[in-house]
Amino acid sequence: MINQKTIKAYALKNAIEHNGKAVVGNILNSLFKEGLKKTGIKKIIPEINQVLKQINTLSIDEQKKQFNDLQKLIKHRKTRQGLPELPNTKKAKVITRFAPSASGPLTLGHILTIGLNLLYVKKYGGKFYVRIEDTNPDNIYKPAYKMIQKESKWLTSNKAIIVIQSKRMILYYKYAEKLINKNSAYICTCSPEKFKELSLKKKPCPCRNLNKKENLQRWKKMLDKKGYGQGQAVLRFKSNLQDKNPAMRDFPLARINITKHPLQGNKYKVWPLMNLSVTVDDIEMKITHIIRGKDHRDNAKRQKLIYKALGKEKQYPWISFIGRLHFKDLEMSTTKMRQAIEQGKYAGWDDPRLPTATSLKKRGYKPEGFWKFVEQKGISEVDKVISQKDFFEVLDMFNK
Ligand SMILES: [Zn+2]
Missing domain, CATH: 3.90.800.10 (Glutamyl-tRNA Synthetase; Domain 3)
Known part of the structure; x- marks a missing residue:
């Protein structure tokens, strides 16, 4: 039976999946699966709107808390296979980006985030930027430039448009001056x-x-x-x-x-600093969608404020935050890997024990295998913990 609580459960679920704002149409779709008939739509929409008024103003953390109590009411709790559709793709193609720091080469963690972005660009058409963040001179590992470029090209079959931030300094200065002028x-x-x-x-x-x-x-x-x-x-x-x-x-x-x-x-x-350079680049590259780690939630807020100050609020991209995949027994920090390589514990960045892109490539993994894994995993804000063995078992299956 569809009552207020069921509506609320679906609304909260939808809000959590959409940056804190649930959408009537999505909730209706879910309610059809619960047995809602077309003839019942008129009556139920005001009820949905009332629920949305309540929940769309809550913080995501509060929404999650409330959803925890209500999620048992949801029938189709299993997320479907494959990636969800993106909103706002009717007029625009998907222009998205991945922004690794120049502090080290790409790792498995990077590859999975690249996959999410790339799959959407493939699906809707558009552009995929790989933007190397190197505006902190203290945090650069010079060989990383070449490695990131080479690995990005391999992973995206040359689709990635590679941009190096330190070559765009004049642009950042221009925007800094704009902000002062405003x-x-x-x-x-x-x-x-x-x-x-x-x-x-x-x-x-x-x-x-x-x-x-x-x-x-x-x-x-x-x-x-x-x-x-x-x-x-x-x-x-x-x-x-x-x-x-x-x-x-x-x-x-x-x-x-x-x-x-x-x-x-x-x-x-x-x-x-990153909030300025990221905002300038997102504006200049006309980024439409961003899929990024949820640890960037506050930065996204800061960047939105800068968009607004520049009068570019309407251009602000759609953002989805994703949880991290934590490996119980794999070190993903390139700084730590580098130290271990320098101490002679590993033969180099392509040592088969390291989860770097270059090592995985050498071991015979293909980009398509990673993308299948990403597609199956879907988009989730929840952090997941996985062991090396479990992960590679699935990846090996896809890599065949
Ligand atoms: Zn001061």
Whole structure:
């Protein structure tokens, strides 16, 4: 029988799967499976709307909590095989991206995320960017550039459009200036301690109230080789100082780092932080859909604020957050793998015991095998723990 509780169960399930906002049409589809007749639609829609009013304002965590209590009411609890349809694909093709850091080569974890994005691009048509994040000169492993490019090409049969962020610095500067001009960003010269102290009290630092002209002068001084030194000035986004999460308050967009960059040398001293570079690139590349780890939820919020400040809110992509696949007995950190290689514990990045793309390729795995695995696993926000043995048993089956 379809009662208010059943509607709520499906609405919560739908909301959790769609970024916290349930959609009437999806809930109707589920209710048909519960026995709803076409003639009953008119009567039930107001009831659904009433439920949506209640749940769409809840945080995802709260939705999950409530869903936990109601999920027994759901008949078709098993998720179907294959990936769900993406919304907003009627007019636009799917333009999506994968953004590995230049700190190491691609691992199995990366491959699975690439798979989700790539499968959608294959299904709907569109573009797939691999954007190498290298705007933190302290965190770059130079050989990673070549490795990421080579492995991305292999995995995507050359479909990946490869972009290196440090070659787009002028663009990030342009947007930083735009934000200053819109009074949405300012240059803070306070010590990190002082800024933090004020921020925790939800108070502005003295720099926040400087006018546009003064901020543009400071920006010049930031860029100028003889201007501010490392640690003396930070470009900050003007967010809401009352935000309940202190890390969201006036978060940084760019900073000075004089470490020599492996590709750019000493050409630049001001480096964008990920929220600025990611937003600029997503806007410029007209990204339509993003599938990313749920650990990026706060960053997604920050990036949405920047879109809004730039008047690009309508262009903001559809985002799906995914849980991680944790391997009980496999190390995925490239930093740790690198240390072990340097200590002679492994022969190199292609050592068959390492879960790197280059090693998996050498072992005979084919991209199609991974994609079948990804398709079967589907999209889920729930973290999963798996052992190496269980994982490779399934992968081997697909790789035949
Ligand atoms: Zn300040």
